[in-house]
Amino acid sequence: MSAAPGFALAGGDLHASLEDPVLGSIAFLNEVMTRYPSAISFAPGAPNLAHLADVDVTAYAARYERHLIEERGTTAERARNLLHEYGPSRGLINDLIAEALRHDQGINAPPRSVVVTVGAQEAMLLTLRALCRSPDDLLAVVEPVFVGMTGAARLLDVDLVPVPETADGIDLDALRGACAEARTRGRRIRAVYVAPDYSNPSGSVLDLETRRRLLALADHEDLVLIEDSAYGFTAPPGRALPSLKALDTACRVVHLGTFAKVCLPGARVGFAVADQRVVRADGAEGVLADDLAVLKGMVTVNTSPLCQAVIGGMLLAHGGSLAALGAATSAHYRCNLAHLLAALDRELGGATPPGVRWNSPSGGFFVRVRLPVRVDTALLERCATEFGVLWTPMEHFYLSGGGTDELRLSCSYLTPDRIDEGIGRFAAFVREVAGPPRRGRRALP
Amino acid sequence: MSAAPGFALAGGDLHASLEDPVLGSIAFLNEVMTRYPSAISFAPGAPNLAHLADVDVTAYAARYERHLIEERGTTAERARNLLHEYGPSRGLINDLIAEALRHDQGINAPPRSVVVTVGAQEAMLLTLRALCRSPDDLLAVVEPVFVGMTGAARLLDVDLVPVPETADGIDLDALRGACAEARTRGRRIRAVYVAPDYSNPSGSVLDLETRRRLLALADHEDLVLIEDSAYGFTAPPGRALPSLKALDTACRVVHLGTFAKVCLPGARVGFAVADQRVVRADGAEGVLADDLAVLKGMVTVNTSPLCQAVIGGMLLAHGGSLAALGAATSAHYRCNLAHLLAALDRELGGATPPGVRWNSPSGGFFVRVRLPVRVDTALLERCATEFGVLWTPMEHFYLSGGGTDELRLSCSYLTPDRIDEGIGRFAAFVREVAGPPRRGRRALP
Numbered sequence: 001m002s003a004a005p006g007f008a009l010a011g012g013d014l015h016a017s018l019e020d021p022v023l024g025s026i027a028f029l030n031e032v033m034t035r036y037p038s039a040i041s042f043a044p045g046a047p048n049l050a051h052l053a054d055v056d057v058t059a060y061a062a063r064y065e066r067h068l069i070e071e072r073g074t075t076a077e078r079a080r081n082l083l084h085e086y087g088p089s090r091g092l093i094n095d096l097i098a099e100a101l102r103h104d105q106g107i108n109a110p111p112r113s114v115v116v117t118v119g120a121q122e123a124m125l126l127t128l129r130a131l132c133r134s135p136d137d138l139l140a141v142v143e144p145v146f147v148g149m150t151g152a153a154r155l156l157d158v159d160l161v162p163v164p165e166t167a168d169g170i171d172l173d174a175l176r177g178a179c180a181e182a183r184t185r186g187r188r189i190r191a192v193y194v195a196p197d198y199s200n201p202s203g204s205v206l207d208l209e210t211r212r213r214l215l216a217l218a219d220h221e222d223l224v225l226i227e228d229s230a231y232g233f234t235a236p237p238g239r240a241l242p243s244l245k246a247l248d249t250a251c252r253v254v255h256l257g258t259f260a261k262v263c264l265p266g267a268r269v270g271f272a273v274a275d276q277r278v279v280r281a282d283g284a285e286g287v288l289a290d291d292l293a294v295l296k297g298m299v300t301v302n303t304s305p306l307c308q309a310v311i312g313g314m315l316l317a318h319g320g321s322l323a324a325l326g327a328a329t330s331a332h333y334r335c336n337l338a339h340l341l342a343a344l345d346r347e348l349g350g351a352t353p354p355g356v357r358w359n360s361p362s363g364g365f366f367v368r369v370r371l372p373v374r375v376d377t378a379l380l381e382r383c384a385t386e387f388g389v390l391w392t393p394m395e396h397f398y399l400s401g402g403g404t405d406e407l408r409l410s411c412s413y414l415t416p417d418r419i420d421e422g423i424g425r426f427a428a429f430v431r432e433v434a435g436p437p438r439r440g441r442r443a444l445p
Numbered sequence: 446m447s448a449a450p451g452f453a454l455a456g457g458d459l460h461a462s463l464e465d466p467v468l469g470s471i472a473f474l475n476e477v478m479t480r481y482p483s484a485i486s487f488a489p490g491a492p493n494l495a496h497l498a499d500v501d502v503t504a505y506a507a508r509y510e511r512h513l514i515e516e517r518g519t520t521a522e523r524a525r526n527l528l529h530e531y532g533p534s535r536g537l538i539n540d541l542i543a544e545a546l547r548h549d550q551g552i553n554a555p556p557r558s559v560v561v562t563v564g565a566q567e568a569m570l571l572t573l574r575a576l577c578r579s580p581d582d583l584l585a586v587v588e589p590v591f592v593g594m595t596g597a598a599r600l601l602d603v604d605l606v607p608v609p610e611t612a613d614g615i616d617l618d619a620l621r622g623a624c625a626e627a628r629t630r631g632r633r634i635r636a637v638y639v640a641p642d643y644s645n646p647s648g649s650v651l652d653l654e655t656r657r658r659l660l661a662l663a664d665h666e667d668l669v670l671i672e673d674s675a676y677g678f679t680a681p682p683g684r685a686l687p688s689l690k691a692l693d694t695a696c697r698v699v700h701l702g703t704f705a706k707v708c709l710p711g712a713r714v715g716f717a718v719a720d721q722r723v724v725r726a727d728g729a730e731g732v733l734a735d736d737l738a739v740l741k742g743m744v745t746v747n748t749s750p751l752c753q754a755v756i757g758g759m760l761l762a763h764g765g766s767l768a769a770l771g772a773a774t775s776a777h778y779r780c781n782l783a784h785l786l787a788a789l790d791r792e793l794g795g796a797t798p799p800g801v802r803w804n805s806p807s808g809g810f811f812v813r814v815r816l817p818v819r820v821d822t823a824l825l826e827r828c829a830t831e832f833g834v835l836w837t838p839m840e841h842f843y844l845s846g847g848g849t850d851e852l853r854l855s856c857s858y859l860t861p862d863r864i865d866e867g868i869g870r871f872a873a874f875v876r877e878v879a880g881p882p883r884r885g886r887r888a889l890p
Contacts, residue, residue, distance in 0.1 A: 007664075007696050009733060011725035014575050017743070018736050019726075027739065052529040053522065057751060058503040077498065084497040084711040118563055118745040125744055129600060130459050151743030155574060157602070219452075251452050266529040268749040280456035281464075288454060291463050294472065298462070298596030299570055300563040300745060304713040304752050306502060 017154035022147050025396045028377060033390060040422035041390040042409040045200055045365050047265050048332060055264060060313030061306065064093075067316050087305040090293040091116025093312040097257075097271050100315055100322040106246045107255065113275035115292045116303045120230055120258035123272040125152040126292045126299065127226055127254050128191070130274075132158045137190040138182055139226075142170045144397035146200045146228065149193050161189060162399045169206030170194060172213055179221045191224040191254075196244055197232035198364025201397045201408045205361070208241055215244060218252040224276070225253045233262050233326040234333045234363035251276055254288065259311050262326035267307040333365065333412060339419050340367060340411040347427035353434030358409075365412040368394065373433050375407050387429040389422055462599035467592050470841045473822060478835060485867035486835040487854040490645055490810050492710050493777060500709060505758030506751065509538075512761050532750040535738040536561025538757040542702075542716050545760055545767040551691045552700065558720035560737045561748045565675055565703035565715035570597040571737045571744065572671055572699050572717055573636070577603045582635040583627055584671075587615045589842030591645045591673065594638050606634060607844045614641060614651030617658055624666045636669040636699075641689055642677035643809025646842045646853045650806065653686055660689060663697040669721070670698045678707050678771035679778045679808035696721055699733065704756050707771040712752040778810065778857060784864050785812060785856040792872035798879030800850075810857040813839065818878050820852050832874040834867055 017023065033041055061083065068074040068082065082092065091097075094114040101107040117123040128139060139153050143162035153160050161178050164171040179189050194214070196206035206214065218225050227244045235241070245255035258270035274288035296302070318324035341360050344367070348356060355372025373379065375393050383389055394406035409426075411419060462468065478486060506528065513519040513527065527537065536542075539559040546552040562568040573584060573594075584598050588607035598605050606623050609616040624634050639659070641651035651659065663670050672689040680686070690700035703715035719733035741747070763769035786805050789812070793801060800817025818824065820838050828834055837855070839848035854871075856864060 008722035008724045008730075009669075011723050013578055014723070014736055015578055015740075018575065018739060023739055023742075026742070046531055053525055055529055057506075057529075061502075080498055084500060084502075084709060086491060086705070086710040118749075121742075121746045122744060130463065133458055133460055148743065148746075155740060155743045224454075260531070264529060265531040266750040268745065268747065277453035278456050278459070279453045285453075291459055294463060294468055295460075295600060297471070297566075298468075298593065298600045299567060300713065301566045301593075302713065304563075304749055305711040306752060306755070307749050310751070 015155075016157075017151065020151075020154050022150050022396055023154070025377070025393075026147060029392060029396075032377070032380060032384060036384040036388070036390060039384050039388045039390045040414070040418055040425065042411065042414070042422060042426070043390045043392045044413065045410045046413045047261050048329070048336070048413045052264065052266075057264075057310045060311075060317065061309040063313035063316050064309040067312070083305050083309045085305070087302045087308075088293075089296045089302050090114070090289065091271070091303055092305055092308045093315070094271075096312050096315050096320060098273075099320055101255075101273065104321055104323040105243055107243065107273065109245075109255075109273045109275045113273055113287050113289045115272045115274065115289050115296060116308055117270045117272060117296065118268045118300050118303050119260055120228060120256045120270040121148050121152070122296070122300060123256045123270050123292075124149055124193075124226070124228070125155070126295045127256070127272055127274065128152055128158055129156055129295050130288060130291045131191050131224055132156065135159070136187040138187055140175060140178055140189045140192040140223075141399070142192075142194050142199070143399060144201050144394055144403055145193065145399065146195065147397065149228075150399070160399055163192070165199075165202060165204055168210040169196060169204055170210060170214060172210070172217055176217060176221065179223070189221070189223060191226050192218070193226045193228065194244070195228040195230065197229060197241070198234060198361055198366070199228075200231065200364075201366055201392065201394060202368050203359055203361035203364045203366040205241070211241065211244055211247055215247055215250065215252060219250045223252065227253050227255045229255060229257045230261055231364045233322065234330050234337075234365070236334060236362055239362065245273060259314075262322065262329060263314050264310065267310050269303060269307050269311045334363060336411040336414065336416065336419065337361070337363070337365075337367070339416045340409065340423065343420055343423035344369075344427075347423050348430060353431055353436065356430055356434050365410050367409045367411070368406055369409060369430075370406050371430065371434055373405065375403075375405055379433070383426075383429045387425045389425045389429060391426070460600075461602075462596065465596075465599050467595050467841055468599070470822070470838075471592060474837060474841075477822070477825060477829060481829045481833070481835060484829050484833045484835045485859070485863055485870065487856065487859070487867060487871070488835045488837045489858065490855045491858045492706050493774070493781070493858045497709065497711075502709075502755045505756075505762065506754040508758035508761050509754040512757065528750050528754045530750070532747045532753070533738075534741045534747050535559070535734065536716070536748055537750055537753045538760070539716075541757050541760050541765060543718075544765055546700075546718065549766055549768040550688055552688065552718065554690075554700075554718045554720045558718055558732050558734045560717045560719065560734050560741060561753055562715045562717060562741065563713045563745050563748050564705055565673060565701045566593050566597070567741070567745060568701045568715050568717040568737075569594055569638075569671070569673070570600070571740045572701070572719065573597055573603055574601055574740050575733060575736045576636050576669055577601065580604070581632040583632055585620060585623055585634045585637040585668075586844070587637075587639050587644070588844060589646050589839055589848055590638065590844065591640065592842065594673075595844070605844055608637070610644075610647060610649050613655040614649055615639060615655060615659060617655070617662055621662060621666065624668070634666070634668060636671050637663070638671045638673065639689070640673040640675065642674060642686070643679060643806055643811070644673075645676065645809075646811055646837065646839060647813050648804055648806035648809045648811040650686070656686065656689055656692055660692055660695065660697060664695045668697065672698050672700045674700060674702050675706055676809040678767065679775050679782075679810070681779060681807055684807065690718060704759075707767065707774060708759050709755065712755050714748060714752050714756045779808060781856040781859065781861065781864065782806070782808070782810075782812070784861045785854065785868065788865055788868035789814075789872075792868055793875060798876055798881065801875055801879050810855050812854045812856070813851055814854060815851050816875065816879055818850065820848075820850055824878070828871075828874045832870045834870045834874060836871070
């Protein structure tokens with residue numbers, strides 16, 4: 001077999017999602033990072049590996065096997081087989097996840113309403129696919145928005161409606177207006193994607209009052225809220241706000257989570273909690289998780305039981321608590337974030353160039369920086385070449401052309417020393433592009 | 446949080462794939478199996494577990510780590526980290542897979558044209574998504590067709606065109622006609638899904654001449670062939686036909702494979718080989734695998750590196766050969782199949798009731814049986830209740846209403862003793878529904 005020179009597919013003849021500028025810019029960013037391997041990169045939101053070197057996946061899988069045998073009455077042979085064979089599309093460790101969510105967050109969802117997925121990404125895709133029946137169904141997203149959600153919607157040909165982010169987290173009036181506007185065009189906003197805790201990319205948080213008002217609005221406008229809780233575990237102790245799902249008396253929220261950030265990216269295990277009642281044409285009743293599991297059968301069949309066993313064992317080794325499991329990584333990320341903010345303040349706070357601002361989130365991986373110049377890949381390239389620092393232009397996270405003067409710094413996977421060194425370089429870059437400093441800075445919300 | 450009794454989603458207001466009769470019938474079959482736990486089930490095509498109990502996944506992952514360190518020059522720390530962190534969407538063990546395909550099957554595809562997926566199911570979804578640009582793009586499938594492909598197409602709203610199976614494997618005249626017919630309606634058949642080796646569900650094989658003619662037709666009609674090679678490894682030694690990809694001089698074939706059947710379902714590792722040139726609007730060139738990797742970023746981000754390491758280690762422990770890796774399981778499945786066919790012959794061959802026939806494939810998991818009565822879930826229920834045997838009605842694998850007098854027997858995961866016992870019961874059932882026997886049987890092709 002060898003490629004015939006004559007036959008080629010035209011890029012424009014493949015699915016349109018492959019020409020989406022968002023996906024193209026991700027590819028470009030990856031390519032830039034490859035070209036500057038020695039640059040200090042604040043670009044990727046990848047988890048830190050410091051805690052991973054000593055993870056004994058074998059011991060954790062064995063811990064889960066023991067649990068099956070000692071607490072679930074599974075025979076030893078059956079327990080071993082469960083890890084090696086196909087498994088149910090819905091998952092194996094649903095009961096452990098449901099119990100952890102109840103224990104840690106007060107989310108009372110039965111195991112049957114949990115679907116274990118290949119990371120939160122698959123959970124997004126499945127939820128969106130189940131909910132959007134026709135091209136008239138729209139997904140509203142808080143903008144700037146995580147590119148994984150944009151990508152899933154593009155792949156499924158689901159149209160997106162951006163709703164601006166505010167200091168409270170989301171512009172509810174704009175969301176209400178978008179719902180009305182969609183209706184006048186014979187369409188409907190079916191769901192809203194929202195990451196209420198230290199969102200990627202902006203690090204924003206929905207305050208408690210806004211959470212309650214969003215839930216009420218969802219009930220009023222007949223919306224489903226797709227809650228991405230990836231970064232919730234990084235909140236400072238005692239300062240975590242209740243998740244939307246924990247406040248969800250009307251069952252409007254599908255709650256998505258992942259173990260990638262909390263403990264082990266390489267396991268690729270996430271989950272959806274979808275306890276919405278579904279009434280079939282024949283009157284039979286189920287929950288939305290049943291539908292997600294059916295769709296999962298057509299996407300990945302099931303999440304690797306081996307990987308589920310590792311994650312199950314990690315949960316069990318931490319008393320079944322997600323919060324306990326994530327405590328060390330959470331402290332580590334907060335330490336990195338504090339370090340990054342301190343370095344920014346040290347390097348730029350006392351003599352901030354005009355038009356330069358940044359926010360100061362209390363958790364998450366990300367800090368947003370505004371510059372008084374056009375922030376794009378050309379500027380990134382210049383910063384990489386001349387200053388040896390990488391970051392992510394924010395415009396990639398906007399659907400409607402915003403963010404052209406902002407960038408995202410991620411502190412998740414660097415060491416404090418590298419953060420110091422990197423912010424030193426970054427400050428020099430900022431001073432060069434933004435002009436002479438002035439005293440004091442105005443913070444971003 | 447508790448469910449408000451008032452709020453419910455209507456099943457009919459979810460995505461249409463969830464109301465597809467194919468998906469509904471799979472759910473029904475699963476449910477039937479749960480209701481008859483003591484029945485002997487020839488229904489699921491699940492891999493046999495006999496070889497899995499002793500699989501030492503830890504040792505295999507360690508074998509892959511050693512490979513990285515000793516043969517790829519990776520540091521020990523980096524090798525360990527690679528297994529625990531996120532990885533490239535394209536995969537980690539692409540080079541091992543490409544080398545195995547070259548060695549075992551004469552498929553000369555560079556590692557870059559390989560995408561490691563969460564089973565072959567994800568590979569199907571990604572390939573179909575990349576290739577089908579608009580609702581005017583159709584997927585032709587050889588009917589009866591694997592429900593995983595039907596499901597992936599339904600999920601993506603890609604319309605299917607059934608092409609009849611023949612004794613040679615596929616009705617090429619019908620395929621040619623379908624291409625012409627699509628064009629008259631302003632649409633196009635973009636790709637053809639075909640499982641040339643012991644297809645699921647019918648066990649059919651494309652003969653060599655048909656493979657060559659199909660490739661020529663693909664070139665003539667500008668089609669991409671999606672080749673599912675899941676069962677190719679079960680061919681008797683020396684009797685495997687070259688895969689479509691091995692014969693693919695015009696680069697028309699995307700080749701899909703999985704390690705689930707060969708060695709370890711619980712790892713959920715499959716792959717696509719997509720070496721088609723893609724020319725972008727700006728003149729840049731890539732291969733289709735680049736696009737599949739981008740789409741994968743929106744579906745599962747990447748395949749678990751832990752699982753890839755286990756599969757990589759298994760390959761390495763077998764000299765890098767898929768054929769060597771699958772030799773023991775292949776022999777086991779052939780033995781089971783021979784046992785099943787011998788039992789059918791013993792129980793029904795000498796005195797075959799009128800209208801009863803079955804095929805005799807030389808490999809694969811499946812035997813097709815035709816009965817002189819309507820074969821549906823009601824008949825399955827009766828067989829389960831009265832005879833304690835389960836099987837799969839074939840009509841679920843037809844898109845255009847065929848297969849109503851056929852059922853599928855799978856022998857993959859039973860022991861020879863259970864096969865004997867089960868076929869004894871099955872023969873009693875057949876004699877009851879098909880009436881008095883006659884001498885000799887007519888074989889199905």
